[in-house]
Amino acid sequence: MHELGIVFHIIKTIEDVAAEQNLTRVSKVVLEVGEVSAVIPEYLQDCWQWACRRSPLMNGSVLQNEIIPAVTYCESCGKTYETVKHAKVCPHCGSEQTYLLEGNGVQIREIEAE
Amino acid sequence: MKTIKLNASVTASNDRDADALRARLNRDGKLLVNVMSSAGSGKTTLLSAIIRDLPQIRFGVMEADIESDVDAQRIDALGAKAIQVHTSGMCHMDAGMTTAAYDALEADDAELLFLENVGNLICPAEYDTGAQVNLMILSVPEGDDKPLKYPLMFQKSDVLVISKTDALPYFSFDLSKCSQRVLHLNPKIRIFPVSAKTGDGMQALEAWLIEQLNRIRTNQNHPLNGWFAPAL
Known part of the structure; x- marks a missing residue:
């Protein structure tokens, strides 16, 4: 279960921050989920509920997913385009010399805690 | 209640664990190869052939x-040190689990270590295990279109072993087309077509592995270290 592993890593990262900053309760986590990150937000929510119940620090915290659109850059014409719509081939000039600029990552933007 | 900006990658804690394990392996003079592929590509068969071919190396x-634990039993029967790791339903190994496995292996005299990751072309590519080398296997029956479907795995691997080449006459697998697709995704990758059954191509792969092991033994450092940068 791919999403479960991701949830475990998020909780571990937050537990480390909580230990450093003497936090006892986390009420909300804002996550940036890339459009082509291969992470399914609905599955993430299911795993979140399950995993947070097992952590006193995280129990009851809400997960908010912000979707980051995927953008690809074309080296041939220097323009960018929507990755999901056009994939590898640049819609402006037809080149395949393209690479993903953003939208494949998963990042914890911020947490609300006390 | 306060808001704390983190902007931390979800794999940040895993990346730290992975770097720590890599540093430890370098200090211990051991080469760890993370072997990834889909289920049934011949991971255990390939490792068994390598172990049999190189009796001078402790695995x-x-x-x-x-x-x-069927895979561990097969390796154990060859006289190499083997342990079975259960991931409790998880579809990949991460650096924390790999560190625990390395501890449990108690590989005092073993010098070339293999981590046979869970059979799956997706999730293992997203987690740095701490290995110095990432090796993936694509078997001929799987088809030459896999680089198009699972690009991340091919981008994250240092080595691609194309296995079961003895089956090439029976499948429409285009070796040069496959290599082109892979090199397009990852120009630095090393490609070794092999058949563990006939022994074809095994020598080149084994020579490459020994070269990497010698680098670790002599420099206590590896040029591929840290190249693995998870996309997550």
Whole structure:
């Protein structure tokens, strides 16, 4: 279960921050989920509920997913385009010399805690 | 209640664990190869052939599966040190689990270690295990279009072994087309077509592995270290 592993890593990262900053309760986590990150937000929510119940620090915290659109850059014409719509081939000039600029990552933007 | 900006990658804690394990392996003078592929590509058969071909090297193998210990038994029968790791339903090994497996292996005299990751072309590519080398296997029956479907795995691997080449006459697998697709995704990758059954191509792969091991023994450092940068 791919999403479960991701949830475990998020909780571990937050537990480390909580230990450093003497936090006892986390009420909300804002996550940036890339459009082509291969992470399914609905599955993430299911795993979140399950995993947070097992952590006193995280129990009851809400997960908010912000979707980051995927953008690809074309080296041939220097323009960018929507990755999901056009994939590898640049819609402006037809080149395949393209690479993903953003939208494949998963990042914890911020947490609300006390 | 306060808001704390983190902007931390979800794999940040895993990346730290992975770097720590890599540093430890370098200090211990051991080469760990993370072997990734889909289920049934011949991971255990390939490792068995390498172990049989290189009696001068002491091997250690960590077999990761969701269930059972059939793979560890096969390696154990060859006289190499082997342990079975159960991932409790998880579809990949991460650096924390790999560190625990390395501890459990107690590989004092083993110098070339293999982590046989869970059979799956997706999730293992997203987690740095701490290995110095990432090796993936694509078997001929799987088809030459896999680089198009699972690009991340091919981008994250240092080595691609194309296995079961003895089956090439029976499948429409285009070796040069496959290599082109892979090199397009990852120009630095090394490609070794092999058949563990006939022994074809095994020598080149084994020579490459020994070269990497010698680098670790002599420099206590590896040029591929840190190249693995998870996309997550």
